[in-house]
Amino acid sequence: MKMLIAYASTEGQTRRIARFLMDRLADQGHSVELLPVTEAADIDLTRFDRVILAASVHLGHYQKDMGEFAARHGAALDQLPVLFVSVSLAAAGHDAEEWADLDRIVSDFAQATDWHPKKVVQVAGAYRPSEYDIFRRFVMRRIVAAKDPQADPDKDHEYTDWQALGAALDDWLSAKG
């Protein structure tokens, strides 16, 4: 099958996730085009059999570029099986309130773009103080201290469960859409 993976990534973890998905699809014999969503603005989606969109949560929202892509291509996306990969730190834990927030973030996105993803997978991202500016460091230290009190706030930490992500991809591929 011919697949498109379009992603938005602020600090790089969603790009890593998109590359992981691309490698796994390629290993299964699929042909994959991987693009930052900013470079996919004019793409003709009828060229693809399936699409994966991946974006990460910052202060309760996905990247603006992903919103613009979804708003622009919603009608074409509705004609295809689409997997929406939502990357966040909330998905690294089991806090019911934070998971409810993730549902709300997806539905705000759907309302704002008028494209309603039918299949969403919530994926834990990463904490990378080595790459944050002062503002991000400040926000993230508080989030991580609450979420993972054992974590060293000065050390990068990847929460992504690659095995679970691979299984979610395989499930989606084996389903009709």
Ligand SMILES: Cc1cc2nc3c(=O)[nH]c(=O)nc-3n(C[C@H](O)[C@H](O)[C@H](O)COP(=O)(O)O)c2cc1C
């Ligand atoms: C400034 C900032 C704000 C964030 N806000 C949230 C948030 O509201 N909810 C959440 O679950 N994760 C939040 N995160 C965590 C990111 O979603 C996580 O680090 C993710 O891996 C980032 O993906 P990216 O590297 O592809 O941008 C935030 C991260 C940063 C740096």
